[in-house]
Structure formats: C-alpha cells, structure tokens
Amino acid sequence: MADQREFFYRRLHSFLGVVPIGIFLTQHLIVNHFAVYGEESFNKAAGFMAGLPFVLLLEIFIIYLPILYHAILGVYIAFTANYNTKRYGFFRNWMFALQRITGLITLVFIAWHVWETRVQIGLGNADLDYSLMEGILTNPFMFWFYIVGVIAAVFHFANGLWSVLVSFGITQTPKSQKIATYACILVFFVISYLGVRTLIQFAYGI
Amino acid sequence: MAEQKTVTFIITRQDSPDSTPYEEIFEVPYRKNMNVISGLMEIRKNPVNAKGENTTPVQWDMNCLEEVCGACSMVINGTPRQSCAALVDHLETPIRLEPMSTFPVVRDLIVDRERMFDALKQVKAWIPLDGTHDLGPGPRMPEKKRQWAYELSKCMTCGVCLEACPNVNDKSNFIGPAAISQARLFNSHPTGEMFASDRLEGLMEDGGIGGCGNSQNCVQVCPKGIPLTTSIAAMNRATNIQAFKNFFGSDNAH
Ligand code: SF4
Numbered sequence: 247m248a249d250q251r252e253f254f255y256r257r258l259h260s261f262l263g264v265v266p267i268g269i270f271l272t273q274h275l276i277v278n279h280f281a282v283y284g285e286e287s288f289n290k291a292a293g294f295m296a297g298l299p300f301v302l303l304l305e306i307f308i309i310y311l312p313i314l315y316h317a318i319l320g321v322y323i324a325f326t327a328n329y330n331t332k333r334y335g336f337f338r339n340w341m342f343a344l345q346r347i348t349g350l351i352t353l354v355f356i357a358w359h360v361w362e363t364r365v366q367i368g369l370g371n372a373d374l375d376y377s378l379m380e381g382i383l384t385n386p387f388m389f390w391f392y393i394v395g396v397i398a399a400v401f402h403f404a405n406g407l408w409s410v411l412v413s414f415g416i417t418q419t420p421k422s423q424k425i426a427t428y429a430c431i432l433v434f435f436v437i438s439y440l441g442v443r444t445l446i447q448f449a450y451g452i
Numbered sequence: 453m454a455e456q457k458t459v460t461f462i463i464t465r466q467d468s469p470d471s472t473p474y475e476e477i478f479e480v481p482y483r484k485n486m487n488v489i490s491g492l493m494e495i496r497k498n499p500v501n502a503k504g505e506n507t508t509p510v511q512w513d514m515n516c517l518e519e520v521c522g523a524c525s526m527v528i529n530g531t532p533r534q535s536c537a538a539l540v541d542h543l544e545t546p547i548r549l550e551p552m553s554t555f556p557v558v559r560d561l562i563v564d565r566e567r568m569f570d571a572l573k574q575v576k577a578w579i580p581l582d583g584t585h586d587l588g589p590g591p592r593m594p595e596k597k598r599q600w601a602y603e604l605s606k607c608m609t610c611g612v613c614l615e616a617c618p619n620v621n622d623k624s625n626f627i628g629p630a631a632i633s634q635a636r637l638f639n640s641h642p643t644g645e646m647f648a649s650d651r652l653e654g655l656m657e658d659g660g661i662g663g664c665g666n667s668q669n670c671v672q673v674c675p676k677g678i679p680l681t682t683s684i685a686a687m688n689r690a691t692n693i694q695a696f697k698n699f700f701g702s703d704n705a706h
C-alpha cells in the first residue's frame with residue numbers, strides 16, 4: 247500500500263483550523279469585545295483568561311502547536327496552487343484564492359500580534375491590560391494593520407468552515423453547499439463585527 | 453465572384469515535447485457550419501500560414517467527432533473544450549488554439565493525458581470480474597441510483613476539469629477531479645461495491661482526494677455536466693469513514 251500520510255496531514259490541517267483554532271479565535275474576539283463595556287470589564291475578562299490554571303500548557307497545546315502546524319502546511323498548500331481566477335472567475339475559485347491569500351496575511355499578522363502582546367508580557371516588558379492595546383492601536387498605521395489582520399483571520403476562518411464541511415463530507419449536494427455558504431457569510435459578518443468594534447474602541451475610545 | 457471569406461486561426465505550436473512553443477497564424481477559407489476541426493483539416497490540406505510561407509501541418513488529436521471520446525480537447529479562446537464541438541460561427545475571431553497547459557505537449561495541439569489513466573489505476577476505476585466459471589447474473593441496481601450513476605459514467609477522460617483545477621499542476625501530485633468521480637461511480641455499482649475499500653484506499657494515497665482545495669472549477673467546466681463536486685464531497689465522507697474503520701477496526705472495512 248502506498249503512503250497515505252498526505253491524506254491524514256490534510257484532514258488534520260482542516261480539523262485543527264476549526265478545533266481548536268477557530269474556536270479560540272471566536273472566544274478571543276468575544277472576550278476582547280468586553281473592552282466596549284469599559285476598561286474595567288476588559289481587564290477583568292482578560293485577567294480571567296490569563297488566570298486559567300495551567301495557562302501556559304493550554305496555550306501551547308490549544309493555540310501555539312495547532313497554529314504552527316496549520317501555518318506550515320498552509321504555506322505549503324498556498325504555494326503549490328496555480329491561481330487561475332483570471333481565466334476562471336467563478337465565485338468559489340475566488341474564495342479558493344482568497345482563502346490562501348488571507349491565510350498568508352493572517353500568518354504575518356498573528357506573528358506580529360503575538361510578538362507585540364504575549365511575548366512582551368511574558369518577558370515582563372508589558373502588562374496585560376486595556377492600556378497595552380490602547381497604546382498599540384492609537385497609532386493609525388497599527389490600527390489599520392490590525393483591521394486588515396482581524397478581517398483576514400475571520401474571513402479565513404469563515405470560509406475555512408465552509409471547506410471543512412465539504413472536506414468532511416457533511417455538505418454534499420449543491421443545495422446544502424449553497425446554504426452553508428450563506429451561513430458562513432453570516433459567521434464572517436458577526437465575528438468581523440466583534441473584532442472591528444473592539445479595535446475601534448481601543449483606538450478611538452468610542 | 454465575391455472574395456472568399458476567411459477565418460483567422462492563431463495557433464500555439466510546438467514541434468516536439470522539448471522545443472519552445474511559438475505562435476503561427478492561418479487564414480482558413482470559411483464554410484458554413486464549420487467547426488474547429490474542419491478548420492484544422494483545411495490547414496492540413498494546405499499548410500501555408502498567413503504570411504504565405506509553407507509550413508508543417510498542425511497536429512491535433514481526435515476520434516469520435518461527437519464529443520464523447522475527449523481526445524480533441526484543447527484551449528479555444530481561453531476555454532478548454534472539445535474542438536469537434538466548437539462551432540466556428542459561435543466563436544469570436546480570431547480563434548486562438550492552444551494545447552491544454554496541464555498536460556505535457558507531444559506536438560502542437562496534441563497532449564499526453566497519461567496522468568489521467570494513471571489516476572484511474574490509482575483508484576482502481578474498474579470492476580474486476582475475472583473468473584473461470586460462469587458467475588451468473590450480477591446483483592441488480594436500484595433505478596434511482598442507476599440514474600445518478602449514469603451521469604457519472606459520461607466522463608470521457610477529456611482532461612478539461614484537470615486543466616481548470618488550480619491544484620492540478622507540476623508542483624503537486626493531485627490526481628484531479630475526474631478519477632475521484634470515477635471511484636464513486638464504480639463504488640455505486642452493486643458488483644463494484646464489493647471492492648469499495650480498494651478504491652477508497654487509492655483515493656487516500658498520496659496525490660489522492662486530500663489534494664482537493666474546493667475551488668470547484670471542475671464542476672463549472674465539465675462539458676458533460678458531471679456533478680464533480682458532489683462526487684468529491686461524497687468521496688470525502690467515504691474516505692474519512694474508511695480511515696476510521698482502518699484505524700479503529702471494523703468488520704465492514706472491505
Ligand atoms: S469529469 Fe468532465 S471535464 Fe473531467 S475528464 Fe470527465 S468529462 Fe472531462
């Protein structure tokens with residue numbers, strides 16, 4: 247029997263994108279949204295997350311390792327495709343291309359974001375509180391960098407959700423795939439709203 | 453007598469598998485209802501290019517001339533399709549002909565689609581029926597199933613879906629949509645079903661169904677209207693279940 251490793255790697259890649267990474271993304275943006283209710287609310291919510299038992303282990307196994315795996319295989323996948331939206335401008339082909347482009351943007355964004363927040367907090371150069379994010383986001387360049395990064399990440403998640411439904415053979419008929427498209431568009435807008443709203447709060451205090 | 457109307461063909465040519473491609477323009481006398489192949493036949497009859505130079509006749513592949521064999525596929529005005537079914541009256545001029553880019557060029561418009569046959573071998577897209585004695589009639593097939601399976605059986609291995617797929621290229625070993633759908637066809641057959649797992653194992657091998665990235669171009673371009681993306685999703689489900697059965701163990705893993 248020839249090798250079946252690739253199949254397993256790809257399925258694991260799809261699965262990790264939703265569990266745990268997608269779940270983490272959603273949770274992260276919901277918790278951050280507490281900023282909209284005031285500085286104290288945010289500090290309390292963020293403090294609760296940071297105070298979870300075995301937080302470093304949770305971070306490593308639920309966030310860092312899955313994202314690292316997803317990112318490495320993802321970059322390989324993105325660079326082994328021949329993009330042809332010019333010749334075949336179908337909706338799904340555009341989604342295919344955007345999925346890979348937003349994946350690369352998200353990777354750059356996450357690397358910077360983790361360096362600027364989690365790593366600096368870990369090194370003792372910063373404290374996890376409202377003012378850390380306020381300090382970053384009042385810079386207009388960083389504000390727009392974060393807007394692009396957050397929207398790219400949410401798009402990648404929402405559209406990835408659609409793909410996972412196909413890759414796991416849940417949505418087979420064109421009709422179910424179409425309804426899944428609408429559902430994923432909804433997911434995209436709802437979660438994007440949470441993320442963008444929070445960024446505006448940090449940047450402009452409104 | 454009025455001047456003879458002509459049709460301009462711009463053809464991407466290549467003299468041998470390793471030589472560099474070049475373009476050559478031909479003016480072909482127009483006839484009513486002509487298709488791209490009859491245009492190519494005119495060039496073969498009189499291999500003179502638009503500059504009036506003698507040249508070699510353009511090579512292409514064909515067989516059935518009624519869009520069922522798939523041999524004559526080429527890229528016509530940017531769209532991969534069958535040249536026998538491409539009517540000149542329906543095409544914008546000048547008509548551009550190129551070989552399909554996913555496959556190695558043999559000469560001019562002839563490509564080598566061997567990778568598609570290798571893919572069919574990988575997924576065992578046939579029904580093994582060898583025996584030394586009469587096995588009697590096979591099991592019957594439900595009519596409803598026969599109806600959708602018949603649609604899948606229309607595949608002519610033409611390669612258009614591979615040409616449109618962004619994941620079928622020389623950086624990847626992905627077998628492409630056609631063979632995935634064929635595995636589904638033979639797994640739906642009552643006798644073929646007895647070897648269902650062999651085909652699923654083939655789909656799970658490297659280069660198999662895992663390489664699909666859901667761009668869904670295939671289903672848009674297939675000239676036979678085969679529901680390729682439904683087949684892919686169905687085989688995704690079947691291979692995942694097979695993988696679980698293989699790992700955890702099952703008496704139904706055949
Ligand atoms: S599935 Fe359609 S496009 Fe693909 S090879 Fe078969 S007939 Fe051609």
Ligand code: FES
Nearest residue numbers: 515517519522536
């Ligand atoms: S010659 Fe058979 S499909 Fe065109």
